[in-house]
Amino acid sequence: MTPLLAVNGVDKTFTMHLQGGQQLPVLRGLTFEVGRGECVVLTGASGVGKSSILKMVYGNYGVDAGTIVLDRAAGPLDLAGAGPRQILAARRDTMGYVSQFLRAVPRVPALQIVAEPLVARGVSRADAEERAAGLLGRLNIPERLWALPPATFSGGEQQRVNIARGFIAELPLLLLDEPTASLDVRNGEVVVELIREQLAAGVGMLGIFHDLDVRDAVANRAIDVEAFEAGPARMAG
């Protein structure tokens, strides 16, 4: 069976033009797969390129070499070579991203931010907001906050809004960048529960978890990113 996500021979180097064209090689020959219903975690020292991998899959970073093939319902798509429109479509129907930080228009209420990915997929606003309310409730966001923009929320509350937004659309692939980083134990457990439910439903996940208890609770496999670390920095020309 085709894996949900197949990363093959991926290289990534940053060129810093403002530092005299300095080359920062990050990854060489990165290769791994994520199957349906499987949680693969990325491990390795800070700065080794774990977040860069998630950003390449999600399209925020370009890819210098290799392929990143996502098995969409519409057919396989090589994200490494995909155009903006294809990446946007894949984000809408196949992959979601949960980061540590919420990036939202300042004035939009939390409930609407969480409901938005469903509305974008054609679910009615009322149904989407009902599902959003259910998730916010499970994640212990008090109901009095739902109509407020999250800009004024605590870091942990913002993160839980972000998690709700990432989980609501039940997309086939979830990219998780430290989803439990600033959560207390009780909320961390809710997130672990949500992850397990989605895994059981067949969702594939690729994640970074510094919290070892959370990692052990959800991970099926670990990929040591240091094995794909590129060589030292070089000056251009």
Next chain:
Amino acid sequence: MNTDDRVLMQARGVGHNYGDRFGCCDVSFELWPGEVLAVVGESGSGKTTLLGALSQRLALSEGTIRYRLADGEEVELSQLSESRVRNLWRSEWGFVHQNPEDGLRMHVSAGGNIGEPLMATGWRHYGTIRATASEWLERVEIPVSRIDDAPVTFSGGMRQRLQIARNLVVSPRLVFMDEPTSGLDVSVQARLLDLIRYLVAELGLAVVIVTHDLGVARLISHRTIVMKEGRVIESGLTDRVLDDPQAEYTQLLVSSILGG
């Protein structure tokens, strides 16, 4: 974003010269329904000239612009007669100016400013026009009690919201925006951007928005074109252009954003 898969506008090698100097040149892109394209650059980069050329307010010096009309017919914009272009402005296109004074009739009532484009497309019933105007005032968060007041009495943010209502009331398919938030206070900007984002998604509009502010591009656009000295320096998915900029100039712009 809606699911119409046919390109709405396709620009190929577009340029506009001012005498022997070019304002912009060799600009190519495709725009789909429901998509927001940001054109970013500093002043003098040619972004406003490009907007003028795309919207037929400036003549095309080089290149082609294919446009798919509401009835499905594909046309080359530079070959349309003046009356057909005027018709596009009445029924399919909108233009939101940086200064609301340029897009509004400042001494006509708010209701009149919204009703006028409706009358230009054949609406005649006063009650229906007034009801629609009230509805739009609500959508752009202007108290309906101000319907008979002229925009000259409005704040900058309210004027800009009225200009947006005047443009969107006829359900255009493509809206050009020239720095629509840049003259406003930061808090008013956020509110306006949010409104634009919401209406664009709800109505499935295509938008070409010119801005010098990468934060504006980040918040509302799907794709971004970076311009410098009249030419495209870099283009692509907005997140990618801002998070992993390739060109030296784009890296400089991104590194100059306050607070990331």
